[in-house]
Amino acid sequence: MIQQLINGLLLGSTYSLIAIGYTLVFGVLKIMNLAHGEMFMIGGFLGILMVKLWNLPLPLALLGATIAAGLGGLLLDLVCYRPVKKTYFLAPALSTLGFGIVLKDLVVNLAGSEPQVFPAALLMGDFKIGPVLVSSIQLLVLALALALMLGLDWLINKTELGRSMRATAESETTAKILGINVNRVTILTFVISAALAGAAGVLIGLRLGKISPFIGSTIGIKGLAIMIIGGLGNLRGAFVSGILVGILELLTSVYVGAIYADVIAWTLLIIVLVMRPQGLFGSKINVDRV
């Protein structure tokens, strides 16, 4: 049982990283970024390729994948968000959806549809804490995920950039009259969100040992459900919900059956939408307006 809880915590922490990216963009810009799952896939994919093809050490590959995904976020803003009419609420959602599909097809065409596998040499040893078996990789994943989320929390709540982002989230007009460069805030929001997804991609790759080019539409999109479960735009809500879903999935696959694990996030989503549409931890924006 404790073993499952720990495994769930580890899985959940990567879910949290993905969901936080969705909720960050939603909170600040009020749009659903449907290319986010693909940013996550790109991160994982590039992470593995950098280790395999260039023999980069893992920390460098993680950094590289994070930066590459961040640049993807920049491109996403320039191509799919800035030129698109925001007053038509479907427009940015559809353009990001298109961007994601193009990215996925590009990857499949360039690298094939088979999953990329992490070299076995990377997989470090397991060790025991009392009766619980923990792998070094898992600990690494958990530590990195937590560090990234604490870092983001600090950025949002304690820095001038974070204040600008929160101000823009509350009112773009007010942000403008304060002298906040809203375009810059928008770019950085996309970049940070995509970079977190890229890092999550590498971390999930380490955990699974491989990344499929289609992972964006299986695991990546789960982040969307988790964001809504936690409350739209609520960063801490996304964090806790990610871990909650991870643990529930693990418990389900062990005690009910692995095939049911993937429905957990979506079942929970439906229950939350029916019983508590503002999300478990409350929405940061007015849900009626969406």
Next chain:
Amino acid sequence: MLSVKDLWVSYGAIKALKGVSLKIGAGEVVTVIGSNGAGKSTLLKTISRLIEPKSGTIDFCGQAIIKSKPYQLVDRGLIHVPEGRAILKEMTVWENLILGAHRRKDKQGIKLDIEMALSYFPVLKDRLQQAGGTLSGGEQQMLAIARALMARPKLLMLDEPSLGLAPMFVNEIFKIFVKLKEQGITILLVEQNATQALSIADKGYVLDLGKVILAQDARELLKNKAIVNAYLGKNKSIS
């Protein structure tokens, strides 16, 4: 300091400004009065570059600003306090104030200016860590003005700062405006509470259906019975 010439602004088919011109000299207090829907807020929003005009020119300190970005205007000291006290309700009073100085880098100066803003509005002092939304209407308006001061304004544009405030608060903020004027800050004050606005102003513009129908010395305007009855009667009781 500010010179607006032949400004035309539309919202779709609605013509909100139809050739408005206006001049403000350095150190002056100029008030724009007019009934609801006259185009007063549109004028301020266009000057602070929140709205694109159809045509016209706007010069600030001798330079055209019609193509500037809002943050560039903040850099140059043109600060807009919008209608409805647009404070950030979810952020703390302190965060609101510090964001007022968003474009500034002089940490020491910012610290001193927070002290100064709090000395103008002592009610904010005990509430620095409270969310802006928990303040009363009057306190929110004070926060909006205090926040604008954090940007070291040269020209302060205030959109109906007295709207919905108790007379006690109205008197208090008008006293502050007089102090700001004494410090050399130029003020463009949009008001429906016209009698009080004219009493502190040098010059007054009357805006009606998107046009300036009268521009006069404020004291002259106050004496103009027809204008007082047509536009200023509403808030007589307050002054």
